[in-house]
Amino acid sequence: MASTTHTDHLTRPEARNFSSTAKVLHWLMAVIILVAWVVGYYSGSMLHYGVSDGETAQKIWAINLHKSIATTTLFLIVGRIIWRAYHRPPEAADTPAIMKTATHIGHSILYALMVAVPLSGWWNSSSGGHDIPVAGLFTIPQLGGKNPELTPYLVTAHWFFAWALLIVVAGHAAFAVKHHLIDKDDTMTSMLPKKH
Secondary structure (H helix, E strand, C coil), rough: CHHHHHHHHHHHCCCCCCCHHHHHHHHHHHHHHHHHHHHHHHHHHHHCCCCCHHHHHHHHHHHHHHHHHHHHHHHHHHHHHHHHHHHCCCCCCCCCHHHHHHHHHHHHHHHHHHHHHHHHHHHHHCCCCCCCCCCCCCCCCCCCCCCCHHHHHHHHHHHHHHHHHHHHHHHHHHHHHHHHHHCCCCHHHHHHHCCC
């Protein structure tokens, strides 16, 4: 009996685990995206120009804060894409081919939206002739130049991409929880700090 247990221990596959860099990029972007989304929603839906000087000033402050936070994702997503190109993620064990394909498609959509959301916001600010601050440290050049006629379309595109990103992120989180609670595999724990 003891020898069987020992053999099982030797043949048990190593738990799936992402690198520390991948984990830091994943969770840093997750936090920044959610904070930027909440601040963006607050500035866009809860505050209005012209109601009062105080609310107008609050809206301008919130918009600038949103941009200052959200623009950092432009740099992080580039770093994440470069990292992913040279570091293959660990394969999930015993995963059906159709699930691997669905996961790949889901991640591709997530990456595309993580580019589209800040890019559309950058273009939107540029079309209005506004500065684009990055973490309150510096500003990036305007994208495409001032073009007020284009602004309404860019506002709509940014709104659409932002909501699509929120839905995809929520789905991503829901599937991670499903893997953990129902499938009882290491999909979620592989992206958490490793226990020593």
